[in-house]
Amino acid sequence: MRKKLVVGTRGSKLALWQANHIASRLRAEYPGMEVELKHIVTTGDKIRDVPLAKIGGKGLFTKELERAMLAGDIDLAVHSLKDMPTELPPGLVLAAVTERENPLDALISPRYGTIDNLPHGAQVGTSSLRRRAQLLHYRPDLRLHDLRGNIDTRLNKLAAGELDAVVLAVAGLRRLGWEDKITHQLPVSICVPAVGQGALALEARSDDRQVLDILTALNHRPTYRAAVAERAYLAVVEGGCQVPVGVYGLIQNENLILEAVILSPDGSRVVRDLLEGSAQQAAALGERLARNMLAAGGRDILREGKIL
Numbered sequence: 001m002r003k004k005l006v007v008g009t010r011g012s013k014l015a016l017w018q019a020n021h022i023a024s025r026l027r028a029e030y031p032g033m034e035v036e037l038k039h040i041v042t043t044g045d046k047i048r049d050v051p052l053a054k055i056g057g058k059g060l061f062t063k064e065l066e067r068a069m070l071a072g073d074i075d076l077a078v079h080s081l082k083d084m085p086t087e088l089p090p091g092l093v094l095a096a097v098t099e100r101e102n103p104l105d106a107l108i109s110p111r112y113g114t115i116d117n118l119p120h121g122a123q124v125g126t127s128s129l130r131r132r133a134q135l136l137h138y139r140p141d142l143r144l145h146d147l148r149g150n151i152d153t154r155l156n157k158l159a160a161g162e163l164d165a166v167v168l169a170v171a172g173l174r175r176l177g178w179e180d181k182i183t184h185q186l187p188v189s190i191c192v193p194a195v196g197q198g199a200l201a202l203e204a205r206s207d208d209r210q211v212l213d214i215l216t217a218l219n220h221r222p223t224y225r226a227a228v229a230e231r232a233y234l235a236v237v238e239g240g241c242q243v244p245v246g247v248y249g250l251i252q253n254e255n256l257i258l259e260a261v262i263l264s265p266d267g268s269r270v271v272r273d274l275l276e277g278s279a280q281q282a283a284a285l286g287e288r289l290a291r292n293m294l295a296a297g298g299r300d301i302l303r304e305g306k307i308l
């Protein structure tokens with residue numbers, strides 16, 4: 001057993017909450033082991049004023065952590081699973097996925113409450129193309145605004161009255177203690193979550209047997225399998241977290257229900273589909289659903305959005 005583990009994390013409040021959560025779970029599982037956090041600044045943290053979709057590139061929030069891991073400065077990295085690219089650099093693996101909490105997106109609108117209650121032309125803030133496209137598909141009259149910065153900054157813009165509503169992940173709000181601000185949890189029928197939303201990913205070196213063994217204690221098998229299906233889907237569709245694609249896998253015993261949506265950025269065109277099968281074939285199911293949807297118009301939609 002290792003005497004000490006160094007956990008790499010970004011310095012944002014959410015990232016620190018997540019890394020501390022993992023560190024305390026590791027300390028509880030392995031009482032004799034010292035667990036230390038190390039903060040690492042990523043490109044995504046440095047560039048704060050540009051819409052994420054414009055910066056482009058995958059792994060904005062993970063690259064520097066991965067470099068530190070390969071250099072041996074840290075033993076594992078904690079990420080929001082949804083921020084993790086589907087392709088990892090050689091030498092690194094997705095060692096474990098924690099139990100997913102609420103995967104949904106949340107509307108926060110102190111004045112209007114629900115999405116149906118927002119007035120015509122209401123001003124809504126969100127950072128993701130996926131949310132923007134789905135909100136516009138459901139309510140084409142809404143005015144969407146790009147909203148960057150950490151969760152507190154985004155909530156402040158709402159409080160300042162610049163916006164009528166913001167949309168954020170339930171999971172992140174919960175972790176930071178803002179759950180009571182949520183006025184409407186958007187069902188999957190309105191807003192399909194991002195790949196991996198609500199789960200934490202533990203990344204480690206593929207040749208570090210000891211660390212991989214240690215991390216299996218934190219792995220939640222159903223969530224891991226759902227993640228495999230969702231990530232296989234996204235790998236075929238070739239999107240990072242910044243394409244208008246939502247995919248959500250629900251595991252019940254040995255059964256997997258995988259649901260996904262591909263939209264044009266303005267939400268006017270949409271392909272939506274669902275597959276059910278054995279959880280043991282999670283990756284194959286994800287790939288099949290992706291190929292079906294690309295053939296059913298998804299490819300044209302993505303090409304038109306100049307994303308393929």
Ligand SMILES: NCc1[nH]cc(CCC(=O)O)c1CC(=O)O
Nearest residue numbers: 080083168169171172197198199
């Ligand atoms: N892209 C930022 C990000 N990465 C993970 C979360 C929240 C936790 C999660 O979705 O698992 C958030 C904030 C948000 O989307 O509201």
